[in-house]
Structures are given as structure tokens and as C-alpha cells.
Amino acid sequence: MEKIQVNVPGGETLQVSAGTHAGDVGGIPSGRRIVAASVDGRAVDLARPLAQSCEVEWIALDSPAGIDILRHSTAHLMAQAVQGLFPGTQVTIGPTTQDGFYYDFKRDKPFSPEELEKIEERMRELAGQDLPIAREEVPRDEAIELFRGMGEDYKVEIISDIPDETVSLYRQGDWVDLCRGPHLPSTGIIEAFKLTSVAGAYWRGDERNEMLQRIYGTSFPARKQLKEHLALLEEARKRDHRKLGKELDLFSFHPAAPASPFFHPKGAFVYNALVEYMRGLYRRYGYQEVITPQIFDAGLWHRSGHYEHYKDNMYFTHIDEREFGVKPMNCPSHTFIYASKKRSYRDLPIRLADFGRLHRYEKSGVTAGLTRVRSFSQDDAHIFCTPAQIEGEIASLLDMLREVYHRFNFQDLEVYLSTRPDQYLGALETWERAEAALAASLETRNVAYEISKGDGAFYGPKIDFVVKDAMKRGWQLGTVQLDFSMPERFDLGFVSASGTDERPVMIHRAILGSIERFMAVLIEHTGGAFPLWLAPEQARVVTVTDQQLPYATEVCGRLRHEGWRVELDERNEKLGFKIREAQVAKIPYALVIGDKEVRNGTLSARKRGGENLPPMSVEAFAERLREDLGRETERVQ
RNA sequence: GCUGGCGUAGCUCAACGGUAGAGCAGCUGAUUUGUAAUCAGCAGGUUGUAGGUUCAAAUCCUAUCGCCAGCUCCA
Numbered sequence: 091m092e093k094i095q096v097n098v099p100g101g102e103t104l105q106v107s108a109g110t111h112a113g114d115v116g117g118i119p120s121g122r123r124i125v126a127a128s129v130d131g132r133a134v135d136l137a138r139p140l141a142q143s144c145e146v147e148w149i150a151l152d153s154p155a156g157i158d159i160l161r162h163s164t165a166h167l168m169a170q171a172v173q174g175l176f177p178g179t180q181v182t183i184g185p186t187t188q189d190g191f192y193y194d195f196k197r198d199k200p201f202s203p204e205e206l207e208k209i210e211e212r213m214r215e216l217a218g219q220d221l222p223i224a225r226e227e228v229p230r231d232e233a234i235e236l237f238r239g240m241g242e243d244y245k246v247e248i249i250s251d252i253p254d255e256t257v258s259l260y261r262q263g264d265w266v267d268l269c270r271g272p273h274l275p276s277t278g279i280i281e282a283f284k285l286t287s288v289a290g291a292y293w294r295g296d297e298r299n300e301m302l303q304r305i306y307g308t309s310f311p312a313r314k315q316l317k318e319h320l321a322l323l324e325e326a327r328k329r330d331h332r333k334l335g336k337e338l339d340l341f342s343f344h345p346a347a348p349a350s351p352f353f354h355p356k357g358a359f360v361y362n363a364l365v366e367y368m369r370g371l372y373r374r375y376g377y378q379e380v381i382t383p384q385i386f387d388a389g390l391w392h393r394s395g396h397y398e399h400y401k402d403n404m405y406f407t408h409i410d411e412r413e414f415g416v417k418p419m420n421c422p423s424h425t426f427i428y429a430s431k432k433r434s435y436r437d438l439p440i441r442l443a444d445f446g447r448l449h450r451y452e453k454s455g456v457t458a459g460l461t462r463v464r465s466f467s468q469d470d471a472h473i474f475c476t477p478a479q480i481e482g483e484i485a486s487l488l489d490m491l492r493e494v495y496h497r498f499n500f501q502d503l504e505v506y507l508s509t510r511p512d513q514y515l516g517a518l519e520t521w522e523r524a525e526a527a528l529a530a531s532l533e534t535r536n537v538a539y540e541i542s543k544g545d546g547a548f549y550g551p552k553i554d555f556v557v558k559d560a561m562k563r564g565w566q567l568g569t570v571q572l573d574f575s576m577p578e579r580f581d582l583g584f585v586s587a588s589g590t591d592e593r594p595v596m597i598h599r600a601i602l603g604s605i606e607r608f609m610a611v612l613i614e615h616t617g618g619a620f621p622l623w624l625a626p627e628q629a630r631v632v633t634v635t636d637q638q639l640p641y642a643t644e645v646c647g648r649l650r651h652e653g654w655r656v657e658l659d660e661r662n663e664k665l666g667f668k669i670r671e672a673q674v675a676k677i678p679y680a681l682v683i684g685d686k687e688v689r690n691g692t693l694s695a696r697k698r699g700g701e702n703l704p705p706m707s708v709e710a711f712a713e714r715l716r717e718d719l720g721r722e723t724e725r726v727q
Numbered sequence: 728g729c730u731g732g733c734g735u736a737g738c739u740c741a742a743c744g745g746u747a748g749a750g751c752a753g754c755u756g757a758u759u760u761g762u763a764a765u766c767a768g769c770a771g772g773u774u775g776u777a778g779g780u781u782c783a784a785a786u787c788c789u790a791u792c793g794c795c796a797g798c799u800c801c802a
Contacts, residue, residue, distance in 0.1 A: 183802065194799090200731070248802050257802075268802050289797035290730045297729040297798070304797075332795095336738080345775080345793045453728055455798080635759040662759075670763035684761055696762055 095143040109139045112146060113275070123151040123311070125279060126159050126272045133159070135225055135272045151279065152311045158186050163223065163274040164213075164283050164309035165191040170265040171212035172305070175205075181267060182244040182293065182302055188564075189319065190308030194291055196244060197303050201288045206305065210285050220278030221262040225271055233257045233268060244293065282316035283309035286323075326561045331613035332459040338618050338675065340609075341460070349457035350465040351606060356626035359655075360612075363624050364605055365445055367497070368469045375490050377441040377471055382423035384447065388413040393579055394422045403450045420444040421573075421598060424472040425580040428594075433584040438594060439475035439483055445605075446470070460610035468604050473597040474582070480524060480595060484531035484553070484570065487599060491555055491568050492535075493725060494601050498612060499621075500557035504564065505537055508545035508552045515549050516574035524572050524595075525551050549575035555601075559615040567608065571598040619676045619698060621722045622715065629695075629715075630677050631658045632668040634684035642683040645693055648708050654715060656681075673698065678718075681711070 092108040098117035106115050112127040113136030126133055126149040129140065133155060140146075149155045165184035172179055172195060184193030201209070228236070230249060236259075237245040245268050249257055260269045262277055274280065285307040293299035310316040335341045340357030343350070353361050372379060385407065391397040396404065396418065405416040417423070424442045433440070445467050452464055473483055495503055507528055510521045528551055532539050539553070546552055555568035573596040576582075586592045602608040612620075622628055631646045633639055639660060646658040659668045665682065672680040682694040692705040695714075706714070 183799070185799080185801070187800070245802080252802070270802060287796075288731095291798050292729075293799090295799040301730055301798090306797090343794085348793070454793095455728065455730095458795085632762085634761050637759070664758095664760050664765060665762060666760090667764055668762090673763055680762075682762060686761085694762085700762080702762065 094140060096140060097145045099147055106140070108141055112136055112138045112140055115140065115146065118148060122148075123156075123279070124148045125151045125156050125274050128155070133272050135223075136275050137225065138272075157309075157311065159272055159274060160280065160311060161186040161191040161309045162269075163277070164280050164307065165193045166223075166260065166262065166267055166269070166273065167213050167216055167277055167280055167283075168209060168285065168305060168307060169193050169195075169267060170216060170262060171209045173265065174216075175208060175212055178241075180242055180244055183248070187306075190286065190306060192291075192304050192306045194293070194302040194304045196293075196300070200290065200303050201305060203288075206285045206288065209305070210283075213280075213283065216263070217277045217280045219263070220276050222276045223260055223262045223273045225273070226259045226261060227256045228259060230255060230257055233259065236266075237268065280309060282311065282313040283307060284316060284320065322561045326563065326614065329561070329614045329617045330459075331461075331610040334613050334618040335460070340613070347465070348454070349452060349463050351460055351463060357609070359626040360609060360620065360624055361605055364602060364608065364612075365469070368443075368445075368494075368602065371490060371494070372441075372443050372471075375441075375486060376439075377443040379443045379445070380424070380427055382420060382427075382444060382446050383417075385414045385416050386422070388415050390422055391415045394576065395579060396422075403452070405449050405451060416449045417446070418448055418450045420446050420448070420468075420470050421472055421576055421596070422580070425576060425582060425596075428474050429580060429582055433474075433582075433594075435476060435584055435586050435592070438584060439473050439479050441471055441473045443469070443471040460606045463604070463606050466604045466606040468600045469602045470598075470600050473599065474577075474594045475597065476584070476586075476592070477520070477523060477527075477595055480527040480572065480597070481531050481534075483597060484528055485535055487570055487597075488531060488535040488537055491601055495555075495557055495567075497723070498615070500559065500615070502558035504556040504558075505532065505539035506542045506545075506554045506556070507532065507539050508542040508547075508554065510551060511544045511546055511548060513548050514546075516578075520574055521551065524574075528553055528570075528572070547571055547573075549573045557611075559611060560617070561614070565611045567603045567611070568601045569599065569603070572596075573598055617676075620678075622678050622718045623722050625676075625678050626655065627657055627675070627677050628655045629657075629679040629681050630668075630672045630675075631656060631681045631683060631693075632665060632672060633659075634665050634682070636660075636662050638683045638685065638688050641688045645681065645683060645708055649712060652712055654712070669696065672696075673700075679715075 093105050094108045096104045096106055096115045098104060098115065100117070102117055104115050104117060112129060112134055118124050125136070127136055128147040128149055129138065130144050133149060149159065151160060165186065169181050169184055173181065176197065180196035182194040182196060184191065230252065233249050234246055237249065249268060257268060258271060259266050260271060260273055285305055287306045289304045289306065290301050291304040293302055308316070308319060310319060335357065338356065339354050340360065341351045341353045344352060369379065388397060391404070400418060404418050407414050407416070424444065427442060428440060447465060447467050449465050452462055456462055457464065475483055509525050514521065550572035552569060552571035554566055556564045556566045558564055576596050577593050582594055583591045584594050629649065631642045633642045642658055646656050649656040661668065669680055676698060678698050680696040682696060687693050687705060690705065692707055693711055694705045695703040695711055697703065
């Protein structure tokens with residue numbers, strides 16, 4: 091038998107016969123559950139025979155790759171259970187997702203919650219049998235025949251689209267599925283899973299195709315992780331910004347303006363506080379704010395390219411026999427301001443910020459709460475600079491982004507650099523320089539990032555910023571996009587040091603993104619318990635009886651006089667009731683005033699959450715507020 | 728947009744062919760209360776909208792508006 095060399099982790103090289111299974115070459119570390127191997131960078135089953143010398147890495151069950159395999163195998167287990175319980179149901183595809191998996195079935199009836207339970211139960215039985223999962227390679231035509239014979243029309247269609255000569259099948263017990271793999275060695279490893287929901291989905295995601303029945307589920311290496319995950323989902327449900335927005339009286343919707351929020355006084359306070367915060371940063375980072383029109387002649391949208399590419403998302407109106415479009419973006423306006431006079435290289439960079447209201451028609455099925463609306467504004471800005479200034483501008487932007495996300499207590503930040511797509515505009519050399527400049531800025535600022543190859547916009551490369559909220563869900567907030575197209579379309583120029591006419595680069599950027607969407611994220615991240623600097627009501631004065639109202643009014647007045655947002659609860663209710671209401675409204679402090687406080691000229695503060703502070707003077711309390719605020723608004727460097 | 732589900736008092740929900748109810752919120756009064764709900768009374772609805780079926784419709788049917796979930800991160 092021919093011998094091959096296998097490099098395993100730890101620098102060891104093992105000599106084994108060709109055809110030895112990956113899992114049998116030896117050197118598997120004890121203590122970790124190894125469920126698959128990576129051979130020369132490709133994930134394979136442990137039972138995959140090794141044909142030639144190679145490099146092997148182990149994939150542990152609790153590694154990201156291992157969890158992905160686990161979920162894929164769980165999806166198969168579910169499909170096996172479904173077909174066992176409901177003969178005649180066809181399988182289609184069953185991939186993994188960010189935190190689980192789904193499998194689409196062809197069945198006339200949707201699955202009921204009771205049926206889901208039965209499926210779960212059957213899955214547990216099948217997992218308990220610890221069925222070996224075996225890979226098998228068969229010629230394509232043979233596979234087509236096999237699935238045709240089983241009445242699996244969708245599988246037949248899928249295989250027909252595969253160009254390869256052979257395809258792989260996976261068998262577990264008497265069940266078989268077409269799959270590229272890899273999979274777990276056996277079903278017994280699957281123990282911590284849960285089917286979470288059912289939904290309709292179109293075959294290949296196309297609404298013209300047949301409707302399939304999708305079952306979502308999730309699976310983890312250990313029960314504890316599954317429990318934690320389900321707890322986070324439950325917590326996310328409780329913190330749903332639509333629910334909290336109503337409860338905290340922040341915003342509402344009305345059928346007269348679908349998918350367009352109405353911000354109530356408290357919501358408007360938070361909204362404006364976010365805008366004011368960004369304005370403060372703009373002063374430090376050298377931005378200038380502008381105000382621009384809402385509605386423009388359609389000619390402008392033709393010139394900007396929006397009419398051709400974005401028309402379906404725009405609102406139009408006719409007047410004076412002219413067609414006008416409501417702006418979905420601010421960029422064209424900013425090019426007009428830029429071009430309103432001759433610009434010199436000495437003027438650049440010019441950074442124009444705009445909180446203008448934008449309207450985008452979103453299809454009725456995709457709007458949701460504040461996260462996807464039709465009327466919104468962004469912390470939008472456009473930077474006009476020379477190509478040589480890109481790197482410095484991006485570096486400064488990175489500082490700003492970091493400062494902002496820190497302020498809102500987002501711990502994890504993921505950064506994606508999207509590069510040139512197949513269809514692109516502008517010179518190749520310009521692209522390469524720009525991508526290099528973006529990468530260089532990320533590196534000088536020590537920002538870890540991943541490259542999304544080919545995901546850039548047709549007009550320029552971009553960097554996207556994804557933050558993780560308290561429930562570990564990712565939200566894409568910030569984006570920085572280079573644009574070589576718009577300056578061209580609007581014929582922007584500047585006079586260089588040597589007197590020649592040059593084209594500036596435009597950088598589109600937003601840090602919070604849409605203020606509406608950011609508020610939704612913030613509400614869910616904080617559970618509606620806003621930090622002091624954002625709390626619409628920072629403290630509420632509550633009296634023990636109405637005897638203390640005169641003094642309480644004075645306390646409230648003194649704090650208000652210093653600019654604090656304080657309300658007095660004058661209702662003739664018991665203290666416990668008023669405390670409860672303040673707590674439910676998530677007000678940072680309840681200030682209790684009884685006879686003792688009146689006598690001593692003090693107040694007794696109760697923090698949101700229940701901690702009681704010792705009685706203190708109004709002055710001392712104001713000082714405490716100032717300290718809280720100082721802590722919250724401290725800058726990072 | 729498509730598929731499915733849901734629209735009942737300000738809010739959360741009940742009634743599921745036979746006179747629309749409850750709790751909370753609101754209003755009035757009593758209570759003067761020490762850190763998450765004091766008591767009583769009153770008021771509140773063309774059941775999203777428009778048609779239809781029926782002796783009778785919140786309930787069944789049709790349309791429409793709105794809300795919710797989902798709609799290929801590759802077998």
C-alpha cells in the first residue's frame with residue numbers, strides 16, 4: 091500500500107497508508123470533541139479517505155466550523171424525522187444560518203405547532219439511536235434516477251443543475267439525502283436542539299415559484315448553550331422596540347402614513363439628542379452642516395443615476411407639468427453646494443453633513459417598526475477630497491466611529507471591506523489605489539477587518555460596520571463608501587497646486603445610519619433604560635403625601651433651573667404606586683420627599699432598579715447627576 | 728410585491744351566528760399613605776373600512792387598508 095505523509099496540528103508529520111480515513115490518521119487531541127477534519131483547507135468527514143499527502147486540521151464540535159456542521163446535520167435529522175412522520179413530503183434544501191438552520195419541504199399544509207413537537211420528539215428518538223452518517227459518491231445520472239424513483243422532484247432539479255460528474259449522498263439509517271457535506275460521524279452527537287418556527291418560503295426564493303413549508307431550528311454542542319440562546323431570544327422579544335416604544339410613549343404609527351413613524355415628545359427628545367450628539371462631533375471633526383430641499387426636478391435624478399437605478403424606491407409628484415422626485419438621498423444636493431463656486435485644492439477636504447428627511451418607498455412586506463421605514467433621516471455626510479486625502483479621511487472616520495460606538499456601549503465591532511465588483515465604474519488603477527488606501531487606514535488604526543470580495547458598490551469600494559447589541563445580534567450601522575461616479579456625473583472639479591483641473595473623490599458616510607433604525611437598536615440594546623444623557627425624563631420627584639408638595643415643587647424647580655429634565659408626580663397616590671410607575675417608565679432616578687426630607691432640606695434618591703441612596707441635599711444630588719453624566723460621556727482615545 | 732396569520736374601549740385581551748365583556752389607563756370621590764399596584768363609583772365600542780349571505784354577523788363570504796412572521800448567507 092502506498093504511503094502518504096499527513097501533517098497534523100502541532101507540527102507532527104504522520105506516515106499512513108493512502109486511503110486511511112482522516113479521522114484515523116492519529117494525533118487527535120483528547121479532551122475536545124472532534125467531529126470533522128479540514129484537509130488542505132477543505133472541511134471533510136472524519137471518514138473521508140485520504141488519497142495523497144496533505145495537511146490536516148481538526149474541527150472541534152464547539153468551533154464555529156464544527157457548530158455549522160452540527161447544524162447542518164441537525165437539519166438532516168429534522169428532514170429524516172419529517173419524512174418518517176409525513177410520507178409524501180418532499181425535501182428541498184436545508185442550509186445553516188447565522189444561529190441555526192432551516193429546511194424547506196414541499197407539502198400542501200403548513201406545519202402546525204403540534205406537528206413541530208412531534209417532529210422534535212422523533213428527532214430525539216433518531217438521535218438516541220446514534221445512527222452512523224455515511225457519505226457515498228455516485229455518478230450524477232445514478233443520483234438523478236435514485237431521487238426520481240423516490241419522487242423527490244426538487245432534488246432531481248438540484249442535481250440536474252450540478253455540473254460535476256459525481257455527487258455525494260449522505261445516508262443515516264434508511265434515510266438518504268443529497269448533500270455536499272461534511273456531516274457529523276453519527277446522529278448521537280446531536281442533543282441540544284429546538285425547532286423554533288415555521289414559515290412559507292418560495293422555491294429558490296422566487297415568488298413566481300411554488301410555496302414551500304420552511305421549518306427553522308437551532309442546534310448547539312451543549313444544552314447549556316441552547317438554553318442561553320433561547321433565553322436571549324426571549325429577552326429580545328421582551329425588548330422589542332415596537333413594544334417598548336408604545337409602553338414608554340416614544341413613538342407610534344398611523345395607517346395614514348404607513349411605515350412612517352410619529353415621534354411623541356419623549357421619542358423626539360431621544361431623536362434630537364442623537365442628532366445633537368452628532369452635531370457636537372461634527373464641530374470637532376471638521377464637518378459643516380447644510381440644509382437642502384426635499385423635492386427635485388426629475389432631471390436631477392436622471393443625472394445622478396437614481397432615476398435609472400432607484401426609481402422604484404422613489405416618490406414622485408407632478409406639478410406645473412414638471413415631474414419631481416422626493417429625495418431618497420442627499421448626495422446630489424451636496425454636489426450642488428460643492429459646485430456652487432470654484433474650488434481649490436486648498437479648500438479640500440470639504441465635509442458636508444445633512445440630517446435631511448429622506449423618503450424611500452419600501453415594499454409593504456419589508457417594512458418593520460423603526461428598523462425599516464419609508465420616512466427617515468440619517469447622520470449623513472459627504473466628504474469631497476483629493477485621492478491623496480482618502481487615507482487620512484478614513485483614518486479620522488475610524489476614530490469617530492469608534493468614539494460613537496463606545497458612547498453607546500456597543501462592545502463588539504465587526505468591520506468589512508468590500509472590494510471591486512465585476513461590474514464597476516472608473517479606472518482599475520483608481521480602484522486599486524482606493525482599496526489600498528482603505529486597507530491602509532484600517533491597518534494604521536489597528537482595526538481588525540474582513541474582506542468581502544466583490545461586494546463593493548459599482549461606483550466605489552466601501553467599509554461596513556456591524557455592532558453587536560446586548561442580545562448578541564449584529565446590526566449594520568455605519569458605512570463608508572468611496573464614490574468615483576457622482577463627481578463625474580456632476581462634473582465636479584478643483585484646481586490643483588499646479589493649476590490643473592482635477593476631479594475630487596466623494597465619500598458617502600454615516601455612523602448611526604438611519605436615526606430611526608438606530609433608535610430601534612438603542613431601545614433594544616438598553617431595554618428602554620436609556621443612559622442619563624439620553625433619558626427624556628432623568629428624575630421624577632415623588633412625595634409621600636401631598637403635605638410635601640410645596641417643598642417637592644421647590645426641589646423640582648431647582649433641578650430644572652440647572653437644566654435637568656425633572657418631573658413632579660403630584661398625584662395623590664401612595665408612595666409605592668408612584669415609585670412603581672417611575673420604575674416602569676425606566677426613569678433613572680425617583681426622588682422621594684417625605685416629612686424627614688422637608689425637615690432636613692434633603693431628598694432621598696432611588697436609582698432605577700431599586701438601589702436606595704442615603705438622603706442628600708439637592709446640591710449633592712445635582713453633583714451626583716453631573717458625575718453620572720461625566721462618566722457616560724467620557725471620550726475614548 | 729408574494730404566502731400565511733391577525734385587526735374588538737387609549738392599552739392587554741375575552742366573547743367565535745342570538746342583547747359586545749374584563750383588567751389596566753381615564754374621569755369623580757374617599758383615603759394622607761415611606762420605596763414596584765389603596766378603595767368605591769362613573770364613563771368609554773357603527774367590533775379597521777366597504778360590500779354581501781342570514782330572521783339575526785365581532786363571528787360566515789368578498790374586496791380593501793393596516794399590522795405581524797417569512798420569502799436561496801449555495802445540494
